[in-house]
């Protein structure tokens with residue numbers, strides 16, 4: 311296992327998820343639980359994964375009015391997991407409310423990450439659909455600064471933006487980077503992808519890898535490959 315590599319368990323139910331982690335002997339490895347799995351199984355899947363020693367990033371990307379996010383984060387904090395996230399686009403007050411909700415727990419406080427711009431967003435989409443007339447890079451850095459100033463522990467961002475985010479918010483501000491693919495893999499719906507080696511070179515704190523591991527012919531071997539690439543670039 312590797313503490314910096316979060317495997318995205320984007321499976322339809324608990325049964326398939328738990329078979330996957332067991333068949334590939336992944337007990338104790340960090341995992342990400344997203345909307346697909348959590349909406350189906352709820353806290354049950356979190357308990358089952360915790361029993362197996364997995365650090366957990368619960369990726370529900372909250373984005374709502376501050377009060378709703380505050381109350382939702384109180385509920386999520388009681389799960390005693392490692393990371394949760396919001397969309398940075400929800401703004402300063404919402405991020406503060408998320409942090410306050412998480413702090414209400416008497417147990418371990420999950421770290422708060424803010425999603426800057428999705429790795430499936432490119433410059434064209436930013437301009438033509440989101441109507442943001444800034445570059446993707448400037449938008450991501452500004453969203454990161456706003457998140458940093460209002461209580462986030464870090465951001466979810468593409469590998470390409472890590473350096474600028476760290477320059478703006480400091481090296482201890484966490485960067486969790488999805489959109490990770492091995493060199494030969496398809497991008498699928500992702501627009502801004504990078505290999506584990508590139509993520510490590512750019513000084514990502516954590517990477518999220520889903521389909522390049524879960525859809526691989528040999529998932530165990532694919533996970534080992536990710537670890538190998540990461541360790542080859544030991545800082």
Ligand SMILES: O=C(O)c1cc(=O)[nH]c(=O)n1[C@@H]1O[C@H](COP(=O)(O)O)[C@@H](O)[C@H]1O
Pocket residue numbers: 318320344369371395425427428429430466467488489490500518519520521522
């Ligand atoms: O917050 C996330 O985890 C996330 C943010 C983002 O910008 N892009 C992104 O792909 N993700 C998540 O990371 C995972 C990437 O999965 P793969 O593309 O299969 O590696 C998915 O579960 C996404 O929901």
